[in-house]
Amino acid sequence: MHTLRDASILLFLFFLIILFYQLHYKSELSIPIEIPILSKSETFKIVSNEYSSLWYQKYCFKNKLSQKLVLENLPQYLNNARVSTNKICQQFATKFDALFRLEEIYGLLKLSPVYLNKINQWLHNDELLIEQIKKQRIIKIYNRYTHEEMLYNYMRSQRPQTKNEISPEEYTSKLLQDSKKNCDFCSKNYLNSTAEDRFGRLEHRLSYTAANTFKYDRWHTLVVSRNHDTLHLTEAEIVDMFELVQEWLHKAYSIEPMYTCPEMIWDAMPKSGASQMHTHLQASLGFDIYYGNIERTRQGARFYAQRNNGRNYFNDYLYIHQVLGLTIPIGNAHIIIHLTPIKDLEIMIMDEKLNKNFYKALHLVLRTFVDDLNEYSFSFGMYLPPMNESSADRHEMPVVCRLVFRNSVTNLRSDMNGLDLYTSSVIGKDRYVLYQQLKEGIEKRQK
Numbered sequence: 209m210h211t212l213r214d215a216s217i218l219l220f221l222f223f224l225i226i227l228f229y230q231l232h233y234k235s236e237l238s239i240p241i242e243i244p245i246l247s248k249s250e251t252f253k254i255v256s257n258e259y260s261s262l263w264y265q266k267y268c269f270k271n272k273l274s275q276k277l278v279l280e281n282l283p284q285y286l287n288n289a290r291v292s293t294n295k296i297c298q299q300f301a302t303k304f305d306a307l308f309r310l311e312e313i314y315g316l317l318k319l320s321p322v323y324l325n326k327i328n329q330w331l332h333n334d335e336l337l338i339e340q341i342k343k344q345r346i347i348k349i350y351n352r353y354t355h356e357e358m359l360y361n362y363m364r365s366q367r368p369q370t371k372n373e374i375s376p377e378e379y380t381s382k383l384l385q386d387s388k389k390n391c392d393f394c395s396k397n398y399l400n401s402t403a404e405d406r407f408g409r410l411e412h413r414l415s416y417t418a419a420n421t422f423k424y425d426r427w428h429t430l431v432v433s434r435n436h437d438t439l440h441l442t443e444a445e446i447v448d449m450f451e452l453v454q455e456w457l458h459k460a461y462s463i464e465p466m467y468t469c470p471e472m473i474w475d476a477m478p479k480s481g482a483s484q485m486h487t488h489l490q491a492s493l494g495f496d497i498y499y500g501n502i503e504r505t506r507q508g509a510r511f512y513a514q515r516n517n518g519r520n521y522f523n524d525y526l527y528i529h530q531v532l533g534l535t536i537p538i539g540n541a542h543i544i545i546h547l548t549p550i551k552d553l554e555i556m557i558m559d560e561k562l563n564k565n566f567y568k569a570l571h572l573v574l575r576t577f578v579d580d581l582n583e584y585s586f587s588f589g590m591y592l593p594p595m596n597e598s599s600a601d602r603h604e605m606p607v608v609c610r611l612v613f614r615n616s617v618t619n620l621r622s623d624m625n626g627l628d629l630y631t632s633s634v635i636g637k638d639r640y641v642l643y644q645q646l647k648e649g650i651e652k653r654q655k
């Protein structure tokens with residue numbers, strides 16, 4: 209009898225423990241981490257603006273059309289729009305101020321005659337620059353919702369640089385050639401030197417998948433181009449990689465539909481942190497939420513909608529950059545030279561979905577950076593709208609990729625420091641200068 213009673217007690221305790229764990233696990237998962245989407249929230253939609261950037265420049269910013277826009281004058285453009293009697297100009301200023309905080313700061317320097325002499329040498333006796341260095345103007349732009357920030361000081365780009373011993377171009381082409389000799393990803397080598405996902409390997413004519421041997425998530429794969437040279441892919445090779453990514457995402461999602469958040473990264477050449485020279489994207493599917501940096505943007509966008517009558521953050525973000533003349537459209541895909549880059553050479557591409565315009569924009573941007581600006585290493589991050597949303601009723605989030613070139617490839621000094629990593633991005637290159645360089649590169653290739 210005693211044994212039976214003891215067994216019943218033990219069984220009861222066992223069930224209690226199971227129940228406790230179930231409840232505990234359930235309550236942890238049910239903690240709301242997301243800002244709710246308002247029912248009146250707008251979705252993302254590319255619309256053509258009624259007025260061009262040139263119209264805004266003339267009537268809102270009071271900038272003569274013969275004068276190029278410069279980032280240093282952004283506070284002035286904004287002030288002119290704020291005090292304008294034109295409603296369209298006021299609307300722009302209101303949207304800008306809702307999303308960004310803009311400040312103008314002066315940093316003063318006291319220079320001893322000896323040190324001034326040294327600075328004169330650095331700046332090649334340029335009197336204007338010497339005056340500017342004594343009273344430095346810093347433009348601070350803060351995104352109120354993603355908390356990204358840029359501290360722009362033109363004088364930072366004038367800092368003395370260490371000279372490269374070897375040309376970045378020679379270094380890069382030698383590295384690409386040497387790494388081709390024993391490459392695990394080239395020709396058929398991958399069949400014996402890479403792992404497969406649990407549903408096997410997907411193969412396209414120009415690319416294939418290989419499971420990452422060192423995973424950072426449950427659903428995480430490599431999409432490898434059959435072209436070793438990551439800096440000189442054709443548009444067709446880029447298209448093929450991204451189509452294979454989408455095929456892999458759908459396959460993984462069909463097996464485990466609770467994994468809904470698609471993300472991609474791509475590092476090219478060692479300066480960016482790439483461990484393999486051979487072209488390879490990494491795709492992953494997140495459970496319920498995106499990775500932290502992307503989720504911060506998604507949650508920020510929802511908070512923006514809450515505080516701004518349901519307006520879509522991404523619509524307004526794109527509109528602000530269009531008005532400021534910092535976007536290059538390729539069909540509906542928009543290249544954005546955005547106001548809060550992680551580093552000087554970062555751009556963004558935004559569209560409603562992945563399509564041929566998006567691939568074309570990416571290809572044109574890569575060609576301009578590599579062939580015209582002689583930049584040879586980049587990091588790339590991208591997200592797509594969640595897999596469980598139907599594209600028929602449009603998405604809260606657009607398709608966005610961010611791409612930053614990491615210079616200089618032969619310089620031992622890192623391109624990012626404590627400031628960039630832990631405080632704010634410090635930028636020395638005018639966003640309008642990068643815009644102009646990309647625009648020229650893209651236009652000549654489209655002719």
Ligand SMILES: [Zn+2]
Nearest residue numbers: 391394436486
């Ligand atoms: Zn290779």
